[in-house]
Amino acid sequence: MKKKKVSIYDIAEEVGVSTATVSYVLNGKAAEKRISPELQKQILRSAKKNGYQPNMLAKGLSTGKSKIIGMMVEYISDPFFSTIARQIEDKASRRGYKLLYSSTENCTDKTKELLRVYRETQVDGYIIAPPPGVEKEIRTLLRSQVPLVLFDRFFPDLPSFNVIVDNQAGCYEATRHFIARGHRNIALVTLDSLQVQMAERTTGYHKALEESGRTPLVRHIPFTAPEEERVRRIIAFIEDHPEVDAVLFSTNYLAISGIKAIQSLRRSIPGDLGVISFDDNTHFDLFTPSITSVAQPVFGISEAIMDLLWRQMDGPVLPRAKKETVVLPPLLMERNSVGRT
DNA sequence: TCCTCCTGTCGGTCTACAAG
DNA sequence: CTTGTAGACCGACAGGAGGA
Structure with missing residues (x-):
C-alpha cells in the first residue's frame, strides 16, 4: 500500500491550524507573521514526525x-x-538552487533546442558558454529580463553580462615565453572558429x-573534427613544417591531440x-615532460559568474548596468615542455 | 460521434480580514 | 493589538456537460 505524500494540508489538519500558518512556519516567516512560539513548535514537530518534504512543483506553480539555474x-x-560547473553548483546550493547542466557540443541547433527545454523547465537563471549562431536566441532571453551570464565567450553586440579571460594577453605571454627561451619558429594550432575567444587568442x-x-x-x-582527425592534421602540419621548433595550442584538447601527434612522429x-x-x-603536471600551460583562473571565473548572476536575481537590474564584461587575467604555469634556454 | 467549453484538481503562497 | 484564517491564485491538464 502506497502512502500519499505528506502535504502542508496534512500537517495543518493534524495540528488544527490553516495551511497558511503551516506555510509561514515552515518558511521561517513565523516571527514576521507573529505566530506563537508554541504553535511553531507543534507545526515543526508534526512536519518532522510525518517526514514532510515540500513539493517543488507546487512551490514553483505558486511562486513562478x-x-x-540552467548551465x-x-x-x-x-x-x-x-x-x-562544480564550483557554481556549490555556490548555488548554498542559496537553495539546483544546477541543470548540458553540453552544447558547440553546436548551434543543439543549443537552440536546449534553450527551449530550459525555458520550458522555467529555469530561474542562465549561465551559458554560447556556440556561434545563437545570437538571436540570447537576445530574446535578454529582452525577457531573465538573469543571464555568458562566459568563456560572448557576443560583442549584445548587452549581456559576460565573464571572460584575457585571451589575448594569455597567448601573448605564452608566445613571448617561447621567444624568451630562444625559439625561432613558433606556430599556433587553433580552431577554425570565428568566436571572440579564439580570435583574441590568435591576436595575442x-x-x-x-x-x-x-x-x-x-x-x-x-572544431568539428574528431580526435583522430585532429591528430592526423597536426601530424601533417608538423611534417610540412620541419622548421617549426615550438607550438602553441589554443585549447587543451588541441594540445592533447598535438602531444599525441608529436609522440607518434x-x-x-x-x-x-x-x-x-x-x-x-x-x-598536465603528470605528463612526461610536464606541460607548460596558460591556466584560466577557474575559481575567479565561477566567482565572477555568480556575482553577476546573483546581482540580477536579487533585484531589478538598472538599465545602465545592463552590460558588463569581467575580464580575468590568465596565469602562465611554467612546467617542462618549453625547453631551450 | 466528435468537438468545444467549462470546472475541478494538484500543493503551495500570500493578501485581506476576523476573532478574541 | 495579537494571533491566526479564508480563499484567490499560479499553470497544465483531465474529464464532464452539452451542442452540432
Missing part, C-alpha cells in the same frame, strides 16, 4: 520560480568546464610575433618541439 557549456566532460599570438619581427604560422583545425618535447597549451588540464 523553479529554484533551478550550458561546450562539453561538461572538459576539465575546464566541469571544474567551473600575432602581436607577440610582430613585436619581435617574426613570421606567424597558423594552422586551423575544424617520434619527436621529443621539448628537445625537438616546445609546447604550450592555452588552458590548463589537471593532468
Whole structure:
C-alpha cells in the first residue's frame, strides 16, 4: 500500500491550524507573521514526525520560480568546464538552487533546442558558454529580463553580462615565453572558429610575433573534427613544417591531440618541439615532460559568474548596468615542455 | 460521434480580514 | 493589538456537460 505524500494540508489538519500558518512556519516567516512560539513548535514537530518534504512543483506553480539555474557549456566532460560547473553548483546550493547542466557540443541547433527545454523547465537563471549562431536566441532571453551570464565567450553586440579571460594577453605571454627561451619558429594550432575567444587568442599570438619581427604560422583545425582527425592534421602540419621548433595550442584538447601527434612522429618535447597549451588540464603536471600551460583562473571565473548572476536575481537590474564584461587575467604555469634556454 | 467549453484538481503562497 | 484564517491564485491538464 502506497502512502500519499505528506502535504502542508496534512500537517495543518493534524495540528488544527490553516495551511497558511503551516506555510509561514515552515518558511521561517513565523516571527514576521507573529505566530506563537508554541504553535511553531507543534507545526515543526508534526512536519518532522510525518517526514514532510515540500513539493517543488507546487512551490514553483505558486511562486513562478523553479529554484533551478540552467548551465550550458561546450562539453561538461572538459576539465575546464566541469571544474567551473562544480564550483557554481556549490555556490548555488548554498542559496537553495539546483544546477541543470548540458553540453552544447558547440553546436548551434543543439543549443537552440536546449534553450527551449530550459525555458520550458522555467529555469530561474542562465549561465551559458554560447556556440556561434545563437545570437538571436540570447537576445530574446535578454529582452525577457531573465538573469543571464555568458562566459568563456560572448557576443560583442549584445548587452549581456559576460565573464571572460584575457585571451589575448594569455597567448601573448605564452608566445613571448617561447621567444624568451630562444625559439625561432613558433606556430599556433587553433580552431577554425570565428568566436571572440579564439580570435583574441590568435591576436595575442600575432602581436607577440610582430613585436619581435617574426613570421606567424597558423594552422586551423575544424572544431568539428574528431580526435583522430585532429591528430592526423597536426601530424601533417608538423611534417610540412620541419622548421617549426615550438607550438602553441589554443585549447587543451588541441594540445592533447598535438602531444599525441608529436609522440607518434617520434619527436621529443621539448628537445625537438616546445609546447604550450592555452588552458590548463589537471593532468598536465603528470605528463612526461610536464606541460607548460596558460591556466584560466577557474575559481575567479565561477566567482565572477555568480556575482553577476546573483546581482540580477536579487533585484531589478538598472538599465545602465545592463552590460558588463569581467575580464580575468590568465596565469602562465611554467612546467617542462618549453625547453631551450 | 466528435468537438468545444467549462470546472475541478494538484500543493503551495500570500493578501485581506476576523476573532478574541 | 495579537494571533491566526479564508480563499484567490499560479499553470497544465483531465474529464464532464452539452451542442452540432
